[in-house]
Amino acid sequence: MNKFNIKEIEETIGVSFNENKLLKTSLTHSSYANQHKDQEYNERYEFIGDAILQLCVTEYLFLNYKEKSEGELTKIRSLIVCENSLYEIGCKLKLGSFIRISRGEELTGGRERVSIIADAVEALIAGIYLDKGLEFVKDFILGHFQIIINMAINNDIVLDYKTKLQEELQKTGEVSIVYELTKYEGPPHRRKFFTTVIVDNKEFGSGDGYSKKEAEQNAAKEALKILEEVNE
Amino acid sequence: MNKFNIKEIEETIGVSFNENKLLKTSLTHSSYANQHKDQEYNERYEFIGDAILQLCVTEYLFLNYKEKSEGELTKIRSLIVCENSLYEIGCKLKLGSFIRISRGEELTGGRERVSIIADAVEALIAGIYLDKGLEFVKDFILGHFQIIINMAINNDIVLDYKTKLQEELQKTGEVSIVYELTKYEGPPHRRKFFTTVIVDNKEFGSGDGYSKKEAEQNAAKEALKILEEVNE
Known part of the structure; x- marks a missing residue:
């Protein structure tokens, strides 16, 4: 399971990386790095990925919903940029099967864990941004979040x-x-x-x-x- | 006071706008728009300005402090991107004297109010981004936040x-x-x-x-x- 097949991943996520290391780090969980020497892991990538995602969704809402107030937009954004939607996108991109995690995490269901998958999506967004810049990652984000954005706008997202x-x-x-x-x-x-x-x-x-x-x-x-x- | 002198403002903030309307909206408080017909105000700009600021500071920390963990960077960022530092920068840029506010706000000290000044800085960041793009606004932000960033890194920011x-x-x-x-x-x-x-x-x-x-x-x-x- 831990064979990291760059080509297969690139085909599945629909992005071809110039620098494979960025993709690899995006999809390496800290548990894996703790067990293998000299492996960068994706925690710092989440930090910047989250800010990129936030800006891209914010800008989209700002430009496309001019009639909505700051308060309404903030509420809508919180429905879009959240662990649940990141997890859904991570599942569609099959990140659970690609991510490098430790044997221990593997045995206790780490590949299905909501937080690990959601964090990997943020990290992947960072990886794509670092490899290809803002405009490219914006298209990637809006492509994958479009359905969720529409649902949030139409008040179709159920939290409970x-x-x-x-x-x-x-x-x-x-x-x-x-x-x-x-x-x-x-x-x-x-x-x-x-x-x-x-x-x-x-x-x-x-x-x-x-x-x-x-x-x-x-x-x-x-x-x-x-x-x-x-x-x- | 409410004479809006574009040239003077541009010279003070060091940015020359292609589209003056963006600058004007950035520095128009809702109280002014409520009293004057057809004036856009800066609340929606704050929404996107905040996300732009967050990304620029996040990226700077991410790229320049590779030895720091996600947790450390998050803590440092919260000291940098906050109302206090926005207010300080707003004061340096003299936004209090430029912003268009209602007579009522004027009389009750609105031009000195921390929240009004801090919000105007976020809105100005949005205006600059919309006029000149990400790279330009990144330089603007990092120029003005550099001292605060250094203080946050060196643990020199006092909250209490x-x-x-x-x-x-x-x-x-x-x-x-x-x-x-x-x-x-x-x-x-x-x-x-x-x-x-x-x-x-x-x-x-x-x-x-x-x-x-x-x-x-x-x-x-x-x-x-x-x-x-x-x-x-």
Whole structure:
């Protein structure tokens, strides 16, 4: 898994680097660098990647939504530039399979961890900026964030799926909603939980996560998708 | 005061604009726009100016302090990009005398208000960016922030002057430090306070501000300056 295939990564993310080292550092987690000598890791890249992302999204909103006030734009931006959306983009770019992490992280689910994936996206943004400059990385960011930006503008981003599910289901009267922990696996410090949401005694969706809360949110998210399909 | 002399402003800030409207909007406070028809004001500019400033300082720290970790750099940056330093730069650029504000704001000390001046600096950064692009504004920012950046790197930025003064004075034993409110002026909603710091029954510095806290901090700041001169 830790074979770092530059060409495959470049094809997947759609960017060809002049300096491969920048790509490599972007996708090297500190845990890997701690175990391998002389490997730079991506923590400092996150620092600048975050600022680049912030500016590109800010400028886009500023130029395209002239009727919106500073307060509205700030609120919209906070829905766009957040761990959740970075994680989603990281998953689409398959960063989880590319990132170099330690064996220990690997064994405890590091490749799926939200924070590791989200941080890698910020670091990758930095890598692209350092290799190709602001205009190039701006296109990269806006390409990948466009759907999320549109959702944020249209107020379609849901932060709390459990509350949203309850609101949707209770539009037509009272229903009972129960979240049932069906199983868990893994050692205590890296336990994965599996939850099913049961609506009026019928299974309605399931989800997993590294905390009970995350598993319930994911179950509610799936239930909302099912509900949407039913209502279409 | 509200005569907006583009040439004088350009000479003072050292930037000549292609599009004068950008400069004008940068230095127009919302209170002015509320009273004059069809005047754009600088609130949306602050939104993007803040992101530009953040990126320029972040990149500078990233490139020049390779030995520092993400955590250290984040802490240093928070000392640099803050209302206090924006205010200091705004004062050097005399933005208080240039900014267009309403008569009401004018009468209640708006031209000296920390938040109005600090916001105008962010807006001016946006105006320069929109007129001249990233590289130009980067030079402008780094030129004006260089001293503050150096101070932050050397851990020379004092956030709490009262505590600092106490530490300095008590190095050689106990002393009594008293802050005395000497007078105040102006209407209740815009009252200005004047405070003197008294060390072992001797006047040691004075300061003013729009809250008692601010006046005390400024008195302590002056006392520290006096102390420094005495010790040189």
